[in-house]
Amino acid sequence: MNITRRHLLALSTSSFAAPAFAQTTPAWSAIEAKAKGQTVYFNAWGGAETINAYIQWAAGEVEKRFGVKVEHVKVTDTADVVKRVRNEKAAGKANGTVDLVWINGENFLTMKREGLLFGPFAEGLPSYALVDVHGKPTTRLDFSEPTEGLEAPWGMAQLTFMADSKRTPKPPRSLAELLAFAKANPGRVTYPRPPNFHGTTFLKQLLVDSSEYRSTFYKPVAMESFAKATTPLWATLDQLHPHLWRAGKQFPQNAEAMRQMLADGELQLALTFNPNDAANEIAANRLPASVTSYQFNSGTIGNTHFVAIPVNASAKEGAQVFANFLLSAEAQARKADIAVWGDPTVLALDKLSNAERARFAAKPLPGQVEKSAPAIPEPHGSWVEPIEKEWARRYGA
Structure with a gap:
């Protein structure tokens, strides 16, 4: 990585305790002072009630404390947010309508390349000292693109499969097993229609699992060699599709639809990007307690999701204060709680105090992944668009 500076700063208030090893700095105090009274327009996906409620809680705490x-x-x-920032910058609008955006992948790559991001700011946040940059390298690497401090990590994700153990006691744990399982259970396997990100992630999983030259996908795509590099992916899909739900002629719109189809018995497998998703659904009585979660034994695609500040944000200081709170042990532990959201933390628990670490202690719940598999880093973000376009050309009609 190109990042060589790391500020170990601390936030000092009576209600938000900082780690003992951190130090308060005048620079951070000045940011806090300027942030007071600002309104931060946080552009974030609003498709889940649990996530919306969590953001509302965090917003309330930041207003009360800071x-x-x-x-x-x-x-x-999020691509629509990127377009808005781009258009506002092109129009010379110094005070934009977006102050903070929930982002990763190709959207981050676009904003970074086009100079649409403020920063670097992330590693200057007091709470960044707690991030697990070594054990979770994708906290500094977004779809194989160095973050260079232009976005702050918020949570972890990894492609995870679900199956009802009563109907599927031995689910497939590799690509070869998945192909065999689909053939043995015609019409009971599928994946969301790309460009839905769960569907695209499934394609990337098959891309890296079917190729002998995985390293190719961690460099920016070269279109002159794209066809050759992706040949194994299309060959795998050609084998798989005839055995899928509706013979691979139609696809569910999203992972939520797949999850419902699993609950209804229409599918034997579903997928998610949150290893705690099934546990959340079981707790909400939307899935039976017999549903289990697992990952391929050799690993599945994993990444970090982030928050970033546009270059023309109107409340840059307020955005940094909010991003810092989202990285705090308190906020990360609440986010990781199955009853709240169940989104895995980006923090290194061994960097926390005993009291902070205790916030993360919880007994395993039905539906959680019992043994996590290795996280395979995302291919470079530049591969996403051409893969989606080629998929649509081959199978989208």
Whole structure:
């Protein structure tokens, strides 16, 4: 990575305890002072009630503690936010409508390349000292693109499969087993239709699992060699599709639809990008307690999701204060709680105090992954668009 500076700063208030090893700095105090009274327009996906409720809680805490108001602007596609920032910058609008955005992958790559991001700021946040940059390298690497401090890590994700143990006691744990399982259970396996990100992630899983030259996908895509590099992926899909739900002629719109089809017995497998998703659904009585979660033994695609500040944000200081709170042990532990959201933390628990670490202690719940498999880093973000376009050309009609 190109990052060589790390500020170990601390936030010092009576209600938000900082780690003992951190130090308060005048620079951070100045940011806090300027942030007071600002309104942060946080553009984030608004498709899940649990996530929306968590953001509302975090916004309330930041307003109460630091005098920063946070408005959750609910979006369905982050690419639309990128376009808005681009258009506002092109129009010379110095005070943009987006102060903070929930982002990763190709959207981050686009904003970084086009100079649409403020920073670097992330490693100057006091709470960044707690991030597990060594054990979770994707906290500094977004779809194989160095973050260079332009976005702050927020949570972890990894492709995870679900199966009802009563109907599927031995689910497939490799690509070869998945192909065999689909053939033995015609119409009971599928994946979301790309460009839905769960569907695209499934394609990337098959891409890296079917190729002998995995390293190719961790460099920017070269279109002159794209066809050759992706030949194993299309060959695998050609084998798989005839055995899928509706013979691979139609696909569910999203992972939520697949999950419902699993609950209804229409499918034997579903997928998610949150290893705690099934546990959440079981706790909410939307899935039976017999549903289990697992990952391929050799590993599945994993990444980090982030928050970033546009270059023309109107409340840059307030955005940093909110991003810092989202990285705190308190906020991360609440986010990781199955009853709240169940989104895995980006923090290194061994960096926390005993009291902070205790916030993360919880007994395993039905539906959680019992043994995590290795996380396979995302291919470089530049591969996403050409893969989705080629998939649509081959199978989208």
